[in-house]
Amino acid sequence: MPTTEPAPDRSILGKNDDGRRFLTRGLGELVPPAPREEQVSFLVTKEHRRFAEFADTVRRHRHVGLCWGPPGVGKTLSARHYAGTDHWARWQHTLTSGTDPGAVPERVLQARTAFWTPTVNASTREVDRALPRACQEISYAVDYHQYGKVDPFVHPASAGSALTELLIIDEADRLRTVGLEQVRDYYDRHRLGVILIGMPGIEKRLARYPQLYSRIGFAHEYRSLGPTSSPPSSPAAGNQISTRTKTTWLRPPPSPRSPASPAATSASSTDSSLRLNASARSTTSRR
Template sequence: MPPFQITHEHRRFAEFADAVRAHRYIGLCWGPPGVGKTLSARHYAGTDEWEQWENIFNDDLGPVPQGVLDSRTAVFTPTVAATTRQIDQGLPRACQQISFAVDFAEHGTVDPFVHTESRSSGRTELLIIDEADRLKTTGLEQVRDYFDHHHMGVILVGMPGIEKRLARYPQLYSRIGFAHEYRQLTPEELTAVLTRRLPAAKDEGDGGVAHATAIATIVRITAGNFRLVDRLLTQIERVQTVNNLESLTPEVVEAARQALLIGH
């Protein structure tokens, strides 16, 4: 998997998350599918590193990932048909796991009768709920109740229109202190990201014209959608492998595009 790309939109999201976490408000983030909302949330929280650490099956877990300790952020994704019981159990479990990791890093062991903040999620400073559109009226009320009983910020991440839907629930809506629209990458920034990820070969005979044209073609096809960029690059790698090609050309990009259903 390629390394996470720090973009302007991710930096904006991180600033938004920092503010929600510091002030302990509810924050609302929305954006079209495929722009990178989930990737940004998981990177901010250090979720991938935490999952690898938490799944080590031996007595020596090793040090808690620094990203987890820095963010103190839990990520919870409700299922499509999440029940009241699943949400009631899922919210505290996600937060308790992060609180446990923080206490484990400080004490080397966690006794729930001594380190009571772990048990009550007290070391978790931010809860990010991804796919918040899946929450029905009861689920949203559960989130509000959990927020009221814990000293932490909460971010609801969803699709455009979620901000209008939540306006119909005044008890929850009145607690929203920050809002953030996650936008698609501009052509200029996507060009810069692709140039870093797909550097031109130094010995290209045309001075890199074909490579630059291919990058511009990818930008035009994907329109700043990260998910579509990832799918297209996967197809480009396949076309290059099948045809024993190393250089990136507009013809390779076009062949890869024809193998895709262009949608988000």
């Protein structure tokens, strides 16, 4: 038996009700799990900085970026850190608990990036709901930071996820053909960049869908540790994985779809280092 009782005003149980129906009726999870705590500090490696340059470039030009690599090399870890996903989840959890959550995490405000992972059998309905929800929450967070409240009718700039600059979709391999088309449609109707993260081979699969593939302007490949590479030796970062990365343009540098906000990081040095000539482009396409 628990040693403490929760606040009675939050209970849904009636008098002489011990809640045993929750044990027998298969009600499942009524609330999302608590956000995970950071077990180790994130080690910013040279390879993570390359991923950040790739994400900054996609975000700046408002194009679609494609990132792939074998499992365990750090794709998700880098993406979550770039977007400030764990900080955002903990802040939201504090907000729903009824206590003062404090200021919106600085990393969330800097990145203005939504992060979403589809379920294994993501349905059309799930994708339709998840994309605008994930992006709109970030826009509302910017409003909350600027005005101390969220009122989209008074401050319409945040409507339609307009203050969200990048959407990262992890495990994009799970999306079926219809789901990929939903992502393309959402991208076409908004002014934001999109990064699809998946396993090796996703670039070949997307090549079969010209409507989406034609919008991919950047490709970033994570590679496994090589014989000259080694994981960090710092005890505080023992669980972090260092990787080698490669980022390329799939076509000549595009013009931005919309002006980047002051929060966006300049990627001019990245742009100049990513241009492909015609032969490099054809090589990338054959891959």
